[in-house]
Amino acid sequence: MFSWLRKRRAARDIPDSLWRDLLARYPFLASRPAAELPRLRELAAQFLVTKEFHGANGLVITDAVALAIAAQAVLPVLNLGLAWYDDFVGIVVHPGEVLARRTVTDELGVVHHYNEVLAGEAMEGGPVMLNWSDVDSAGKTAEQGYNVVIHEFIHKIDMRDGAPDGCPPLPTRAARESWLAVMQAEYQAFREKVIIAERFGGEETWLDTYGATGIDEFFAVACEAYFVNRQRFEAEFPALVPLLDSFFRPA
Numbered sequence: 001m002f003s004w005l006r007k008r009r010a011a012r013d014i015p016d017s018l019w020r021d022l023l024a025r026y027p028f029l030a031s032r033p034a035a036e037l038p039r040l041r042e043l044a045a046q047f048l049v050t051k052e053f054h055g056a057n058g059l060v061i062t063d064a065v066a067l068a069i070a071a072q073a074v075l076p077v078l079n080l081g082l083a084w085y086d087d088f089v090g091i092v093v094h095p096g097e098v099l100a101r102r103t104v105t106d107e108l109g110v111v112h113h114y115n116e117v118l119a120g121e122a123m124e125g126g127p128v129m130l131n132w133s134d135v136d137s138a139g140k141t142a143e144q145g146y147n148v149v150i151h152e153f154i155h156k157i158d159m160r161d162g163a164p165d166g167c168p169p170l171p172t173r174a175a176r177e178s179w180l181a182v183m184q185a186e187y188q189a190f191r192e193k194v195i196i197a198e199r200f201g202g203e204e205t206w207l208d209t210y211g212a213t214g215i216d217e218f219f220a221v222a223c224e225a226y227f228v229n230r231q232r233f234e235a236e237f238p239a240l241v242p243l244l245d246s247f248f249r250p251a
């Protein structure tokens, strides 16, 4: 249980057997360009010594659990660096989906309580919450472009400059405006497809319809697919690929 990690204060190389098991379980990681894999391994090792994992509801954080999360979490920042994640330390892992109690006050001042099922959650300047069941099955769900770890860590990147808005921090106002122009247009087009599918029996979208609930969710959901099933994502969202490449793979 976390034995290899507990012994190490400084980031060292991940044991070969752990690394091999990881790649076998997550083919979308194994199929990254060969030149990227040493960097992925090194960043994952650094992530493991700088973050603290907490198992909730009886979940035990084993080396394999921690490494699975670390290797997926660092994928978006492979070319950007771990400093993008330096505003938090804690990662809380639940065995399955989490029922969160929510409270909203409507325009009449009436307070409503409801429960929301969460696959994960990211808080501005705070910890990331994940569910192991979804993290564990990420090797299989990559086909549908689904990945809970990438989703939550994209929210963290989006929130580096305040409330999530579908745009990561960019160096200039002009860069931000041109990013949002593309993202808005793609989000609106996706939303329309989802509405047509749900209300009028149109063709179901490949991308998770959760992306139609807000531009920040669209950004996170699109990035999941971009990172785990680039080929299909390119066919579905050709306009988003150069945009995401410009941020995640800077020249």
Ligand SMILES: [Zn+2]
Binding pocket: 151, 155, 217, 220
């Ligand atoms: Zn989300």
